[in-house]
Amino acid sequence: MDMNNSQETRHSLLGRALNLDDHTAWQELHDHYAGFIHFTLQRLRVSPSDANDLVQEVMITLMKKLKNYDSNKGRFRSWLAMVTRSTLQMHYRKMQSIEKKHDRFKDHLVLFEEQDEVLDQIIEKQWEAYISDQALARVEKTIRGRAIEVFKLSLTGLKAKEIADQLGLQESSVYNFRKRVQRSLMLEIRSLVDELESY
Amino acid sequence: MDKWGDQLHSFFEEAVEEETDWELVSPSFLQLQNVDEKYTDPELLGAGALKEVYKCYDQKTRRYIALAKLREGLDKDFYEAFIYEAWLTTSLSHPNIIKVFEVELDDHGRPYFTMDLKANRTLEQVIREGASEEDLLATFLTVCDAVLYAHDRGVIHLDLKPCNIQCDQFGEVLVCDWGLGKYMDLDHHDSAQRSHLEVGGMLTMYGVVQGTPGYMAPEQIHSERPKDERTDIFSLGAILYTIVCGRAPFTGEESECLEMTLKGVSRAELLSASIPKGLVDICAKALSANPEERYQSVRELKQDVKRYSDGYATRAERPDYLRFCYLFLKRHHRSVIALVTFLVLLMAGIGIQQHRVQAIRAYSEQQASTLNDEVEEVTHEYEVFASVMADSQQSLSIKLVRIAHDLVQEALGRTGTPTGPNMVKLLGDAELLFEKALILAPDNRAAAAELFWINAVQMDFKRVLEIGAVTDTAWYERIMHVAQDYPEFQFDADDRPSIDQFERVFLRLEEVWSKDDRTIIEAMLFYQLYSSESDSITQNQCIIAVLNYFNSPEESYSASYQPDSGDLSFSSTQGLVHTSVIQAGSLLSYLNLKTLSLEFEHAIEFDLADLRGIQVDELNLGGVPRVVCTDPQTCDSLSRLILHDREKREKYVDELKALGCDFSFVSSSL
Structure with a gap:
């Protein structure tokens, strides 16, 4: 039957920002990407004082270029990694030429030593890690207590039996708790990816 | 940040991987996500003047629903009436009135709404299948409930008939098709929107009959006549008639049918139809051509039918x-x-x-x-x-x-x-x-x-207070005093007071009571002992509470009871315990005592004969200064008696010895 338009087409955050130019969507998107870049820079061991400026710069480029993203040419997160990497590289090259102080950027040589594709992959992985981290934070808001405790212990590599002993639980409960958190975590990852990468 | 590291990250891969894996995580979510057509498998259930009703499968809620849409070819002029029906129905929330889930516009912008689809048959079919009169009357009473509810909300149906009533095999009944329904109060806040829906408006203009011949009331034939609850009552009468006769009260060609409707049904006609005598008057009254002569509310009609189905004489029957x-x-x-x-x-x-x-x-x-x-x-x-x-x-x-x-x-x-x-x-x-x-x-x-x-x-003081003192004698007043102090006590055979509550009542009784009224005190105690499945400790506490009652509080007195050995001992600095024991005599017999020990200080003669009726094996009177026995026969159940040394030479000792009682003598008390 032709009764199906009643459900409003659901827009992702990215979709809302790009297609509808929704202000709050832009704001939310901005917060997410900025969070991700902070996260990445931290892992690339950029000093916090430099990081703030860098985040600003990458964000400006990202927001400018977002409208040019073409989903036919590849995954969003690959595109995101590429834009981020090239912006960072440009920033450092510029700083180098201005300050001529090679030493200060010695730590960030990784940004220049590796091939671009490898760097892109590294940054893409950071994005994935960032999303997973955010997803876990969301899960923690809805599932509390023992289940989360069990899951976190399992992340540290402990076996179910060891977790059971440590928390005084049945081994079967450990499996159940872990499965429950895993399930919600994956749903959250999925929904974050939908929100932030598709439109 | 790296706390969870690769372990956590590994879930990302899994979460965004192909759907086969995703299906394992949440197959339902995937299915819900992939629904692109919400309503499928339409099947026409029926069509009216305005609308067609389909049975559809709702892919999202995964159940069958009924979907009503405007008939093809009916243009925007009919949208109002159609949406009005949906909204009128959503304003009614009753278990026996059909529920509307959503009112929406389809891809072409035409309104549709979805409803409950539970019942598989209509009352029309049920009647045709020859259900029992008892079941049909029960269904009818349920329909009355629903209509009564709608009337209370100011809504009249105006098209009540067996095929608008859904029945399922579990006895669930739904009043459906409120398409002709309207608010009785025409001054209702948004009546402007509705005015053209009123009789004489659009619907009749387009040749749609306002009601169904055979079930519609005479006032529905003449559009200018006012319609109210009594219009529905006429239709309910026609349904009742159909239930008991198996056919509608007015049948035949439409014009013929309408003519008969205007004329109404006479009592004589009803008597000649195969209607149970008790229902003739109900039908006649409900089917009166003049609304003033009908039942004035569904409530009255329902009561009469209920009375009939319960086997009562009806109000209409003037018994x-x-x-x-x-x-x-x-x-x-x-x-x-x-x-x-x-x-x-x-x-x-x-x-x-x-x-x-x-x-x-x-x-x-x-x-x-x-x-x-x-x-x-x-x-x-x-x-x-x-x-x-x-x-x-x-x-x-x-x-x-x-x-x-x-x-x-x-x-x-x-x-x-x-x-x-x-x-x-x-x-x-x-x-x-x-x-x-x-x-x-x-x-x-x-x-x-x-x-x-x-x-x-029973210590149901709530009831005691309700009944109140029957005469103004002191006895009632004393009980009323206690009851007024514990008005919340409402105990019966199954729900007994705690030992604490029991003691409180007796403490209070002690203050107001006249000590010579023993019957009710004993009754209270025995009621407590016999009705509660309390353990022996609780029972003993109750007994002690009563023994305390029999002894003045100012008296220095103590009692101890060992339920296991069956030993009870009393001691008092005064001789009054003597009376207590005797007063409590029947209580003591309840205890199945083995040993009873008494100790008084006052030099009062203790007559063994006063222990008449108390069954003990051993009686210890070592602490009693002076013992006499006026009737040795009363102690024949005694097998052993302990007395003070000084009693050795008393005459009654020999008499008791002759009855076969053992003696010991002690030089001091207990």
């Missing part, structure tokens, strides 16, 4: 005395026979006085509960009963009190000492009979007095 008696006998032949038999028995019993008590007693033990059931039924009918046999109530009430009084006597035993656990049941039965007697004759003071007493014994 005469004989018919009433006939119905009464028909309904209660068992209880009437029992009652008559019983009354005959009672008369015979009064005639032969010496047999009476025995007859009643035998009757009371075996028949108390049966009698109670019968009385229950009779009382249920007493309102009706009263209009026919007003004075019989009074005499029945008095007779009930007599029977119940015998039960009380039985419960308390011949000596006034409750004799066993049977007491609780007997008092319970007696209470019920007294209550019935009081209902039959609210001014029956004997019943009130007995109820007062029984409820006091």
